[in-house]
Amino acid sequence: MLKLHESQGSDLVSAGKRYSDHYEGSPAQQYLEHRGLGQQAVKFKFGYVSAPAIGHELYRGRLAIPYLRPAGRNRSVATIRFRCIADACVKAPDGTYLPPHRERHEGHGKYMGLPGHPPRLYNTSALLTSKSYIALNEGELDGAAVEGADVPAVGTPGVSSWRDHFDPAFAGFEVVFALGDGDDAGRRFAAKVCEALPNAKAVDLGDGYDAARFIHEFGTEQFRERLGL
Ligand SMILES: [Zn+2]
Numbered sequence: 762m763l764k765l766h767e768s769q770g771s772d773l774v775s776a777g778k779r780y781s782d783h784y785e786g787s788p789a790q791q792y793l794e795h796r797g798l799g800q801q802a803v804k805f806k807f808g809y810v811s812a813p814a815i816g817h818e819l820y821r822g823r824l825a826i827p828y829l830r831p832a833g834r835n836r837s838v839a840t841i842r843f844r845c846i847a848d849a850c851v852k853a854p855d856g857t858y859l860p861p862h863r864e865r866h867e868g869h870g871k872y873m874g875l876p877g878h879p880p881r882l883y884n885t886s887a888l889l890t891s892k893s894y895i896a897l898n899e900g901e902l903d904g905a906a907v908e909g910a911d912v913p914a915v916g917t918p919g920v921s922s923w924r925d926h927f928d929p930a931f932a933g934f935e936v937v938f939a940l941g942d943g944d945d946a947g948r949r950f951a952a953k954v955c956e957a958l959p960n961a962k963a964v965d966l967g968d969g970y971d972a973a974r975f976i977h978e979f980g981t982e983q984f985r986e987r988l989g990l
Pocket residue numbers: 845846847850865866867869870871
């Protein structure tokens with residue numbers, strides 16, 4: 762019998778396709794549009810788990826974030842992460858969305874990954890940029906937002922997910938912008954990246970701001986200015 766952690770890329774491609782087919786008109790679309798990420802959905806093939814693939818029942822109702830990898834004409838999917846967008850967690854009692862840093866995910870993870878899948882880099886295609894700089898974000902959705910500001914951006918699945926073998930991927934860039942959330946954990950993330958990468962530069966976007974929120978509220982020009990571009 763196939764164990765979950767042995768599930769192969771082709772299964773993930775079809776699961777990812779199923780979820781992105783169910784994105785249109787879903788709560789995932791509403792959520793991402795609220796965060797100003799609606800336009801990034803096609804490029805990053807964000808999805809919604811309304812009909813889970815076998816073994817994915819735990820992720821029902823979550824936003825699906827596939828880790829796309831270039832693979833010939835079709836893109837393969839290295840893994841998928843699932844973000845909680847339950848009303849009880851992301852909305853206030855009056856039905857309006859809470860800012861991401863005020864969301865309440867009690868008793869469960871805001872994000873869930875597939876069992877046996879180690880932390881990986883998100884949006885690795887960005888590493889092939891001809892630009893001399895790249896952004897490294899705490900979180901996949903921030904990476905997607907930063908790409909929308911025409912800055913190549915890779916994401917990591919959270920503050921504590923940095924692995925030593927990620928380091929060499931960033932050698933050769935003049936500068937790696939380390940973009941953590943505007944809180945203690947985010948600043949620890951940026952400091953950790955700066956420790957690991959000699960070419961990294963921490964950019965603080967202010968208390969309570971992650972890159973997606975900053976870009977959504979202040980626009981791409983002001984974001985690029987903040988990076989010194
Ligand atoms: Zn939740």
